[in-house]
Amino acid sequence: MSKPPARIRLADAAFALFDERGYEQTTVDDIAERAGVGRTTFFRHYRSKEAVIFPDHDRLLELIRDRLATAGHSTALVAVSDAVRLVLLHYIEEGDLARRRYALTSKVAALRDREIASVARYQRLFREFIADWMGDPTASASLRAELMAASVVAAHNHVLRRWLRGESSDPVEEIDEAMREVLALFPAPSATTAAHDGGTTVVAFRTGQDLDALLPSLRRVIEGASGG
Amino acid sequence: MSKPPARIRLADAAFALFDERGYEQTTVDDIAERAGVGRTTFFRHYRSKEAVIFPDHDRLLELIRDRLATAGHSTALVAVSDAVRLVLLHYIEEGDLARRRYALTSKVAALRDREIASVARYQRLFREFIADWMGDPTASASLRAELMAASVVAAHNHVLRRWLRGESSDPVEEIDEAMREVLALFPAPSATTAAHDGGTTVVAFRTGQDLDALLPSLRRVIEGASGG
């Protein structure tokens, strides 16, 4: 019966102590002692006390980067959807561990802030990828890339949190549906550029009425947009 | 010639030292010494070494909260736009100080993370406000509130960063235009709910053609959506 490696024992000890005493009330010395290793060994495996909760953000970033790198111009949005699904699946595979982490980040402000900072790095990755894909350096296109990346990440967070709270039985189906909704918000980039030369603008909406009943208000919307 | 109050002297000293030696290379003792006060006094005025860079995030949060609180149901989106403009104006009034902070947050990861965490608090405020406004507790509405809040904040950040980098001469006009673009992405909430009962869906796009030329493809899109 050989003991599990120190890295695992440290993580187990940390989660257990955080549950028992709370995060701030647990020192690194406590964690190392329960894991049966020296304090130095803790910092050899984890850069900080916070990092023991988020072991593999770097790996996850690489995962996204790799998936996006395989995309051609016509498959860019598919790559984005795939990358988001990949991240979600990663958390789901963690199972109970992800839920314990969620319980901690919900209570401890320092951990929540760190989580948010990590998510911002994902968002940056998506934003740069989408901006490159658009290939249009104007301020307007840059804004659209920013909005799109923010929406993509928000959709992921929304589905993930639902699953973490036990409100979702099929998170993969939910993320696919959410991504469809996000992508539907944004026009194809080839069409958008033409609009700046004073074309017709059609805004997105959904209604119970049929198309013919909608035409008058459609026209009004279009004229309002081109007039303002 | 009376000296400025300690709070100001500390901020000045901190920014000066961060410029000279860098953030990590500057200790709180250094800052206090240059400001001519004791170390204790530093922590009386600023909760942490990072906080000296971001003095008034709490006040800004209150500003947003107050503006949103005055909104009625029909003026909710106006309140959101106003609140965002308020935040942007706050930074602009800081002028050079905001630009120095930007230079610091661009270099120091710890400061950038803190900035991001603060922005996330704004986003949460907007998300809760929008969700309340929608008054629809379904998962779909919750996602839409999340997407909208994320887009609102992303638009603000985009315009703010452009101004901070000196790429914008009229940031107020830019934020108004950006907010128009954001709000155009999202259908009115009364219309959205009907769509789930199998109504007509109109997707957003822009084109150089006029509306009549577009109708056939519009119909095709709608049938494709209701069929899938």
Next chain:
DNA sequence: CACTGCAACGGTACTGAGTACCGTCTAGTA
């Protein structure tokens, strides 16, 4: 003037995260 209360300040001492460095033990190999 003497007294009181209060607010801002300075100093000391402490906890705990994170870093640097050094010595030790052990497994694998020539």
Next chain:
DNA sequence: TACTAGACGGTACTCAGTACCGTTGCAGTG
């Protein structure tokens, strides 16, 4: 056996942040 490399433990240090205490200065009050 001798050598080497990696994982480990221990010590000592820096620095952020907290707790506590005493001091100073200034307002108002008798």
